Amino acid sequence: MKDTIIMFDMDGTLLDLAFDDLIWNQQLAIRHAENHQCSLEQSQTSLNQFYQQHKHTISWYSSDYWTATVGVDVLQLQYDFKQYIAPRPGCFELLEQLHKQGYRCWLLTNADQAGLKLKLDQIELSPYFEVILSSEQFGYSKEHQLFWQKLQALHPFSPEQVVFIDDTAPVLDAAQQFGIQHLLSIVQPSSGRAARTATELDYPAIQDLTELLDYLGKINTKVKHEQTA
Numbered sequence: 136m137k138d139t140i141i142m143f144d145m146d147g148t149l150l151d152l153a154f155d156d157l158i159w160n161q162q163l164a165i166r167h168a169e170n171h172q173c174s175l176e177q178s179q180t181s182l183n184q185f186y187q188q189h190k191h192t193i194s195w196y197s198s199d200y201w202t203a204t205v206g207v208d209v210l211q212l213q214y215d216f217k218q219y220i221a222p223r224p225g226c227f228e229l230l231e232q233l234h235k236q237g238y239r240c241w242l243l244t245n246a247d248q249a250g251l252k253l254k255l256d257q258i259e260l261s262p263y264f265e266v267i268l269s270s271e272q273f274g275y276s277k278e279h280q281l282f283w284q285k286l287q288a289l290h291p292f293s294p295e296q297v298v299f300i301d302d303t304a305p306v307l308d309a310a311q312q313f314g315i316q317h318l319l320s321i322v323q324p325s326s327g328r329a330a331r332t333a334t335e336l337d338y339p340a341i342q343d344l345t346e347l348l349d350y351l352g353k354i355n356t357k358v359k360h361e362q363t364a
């Protein structure tokens with residue numbers, strides 16, 4: 136089934152979310168407290184208020200927005216800690232295998248274009264993907280149906296040919312609503328946090344990324360069976 140397009144999320148799926156946790160949950164509050172001459176607790180409280188207001192919107196993913204809103208250059212902050220950007224287990228083994236087997240791979244991220252560039256400069260994912268796209272380009276995050284409609288208009292695909300893997304349930308929900316049936320999540324998006332249990336996960340999930348190969352094997356067997364039935 137080499138017409139299959141495998142669509143990947145980046146942060147928490149191909150890359151370890153521990154980096155983003157470090158930036159957004161630790162270092163941003165520290166730098167915010169320095170810039171505003173307030174206590175770390177005060178910074179955390181005000182940042183949490185912003186987080187609650189903007190979660191899952193396009194603003195949430197925009198470095199420019201956060202820089203303007205909280206008075207910290209968050210892109211610079213990410214550059215200052217870029218050595219902590221790292222792939223998740225099995226990332227390159229999987230991508231190599233998919234490349235050898237002729238699968239088409241797309242990278243779809245809610246990271247803004249500047250954040251995407253930083254990560255691609257650090258970790259050599261680019262050669263494995265025929266499409267690499269930040270939702271900032273469309274003005275709608277992956278949680279939104281318009282993201283999927285605009286993606287399909289720019290890069291035509293039929294939802295039945297797609298396998299989509301993403302660590303965020305509301306994103307998988309949106310993909311499902313759009314008609315994508317083969318959906319997978321990630322057991323432990325951040326190496327700095329505990330693995331999620333089956334009850335916390337709304338979708339089938341894998342830990343080491345190479346487990347995707349078994350999943351693809353099962354889909355292919357099923358397709359062959361249906362074709363010969």
Ligand SMILES: [Mg+2]
Binds near residue numbers: 301303
């Ligand atoms: Mg993610």
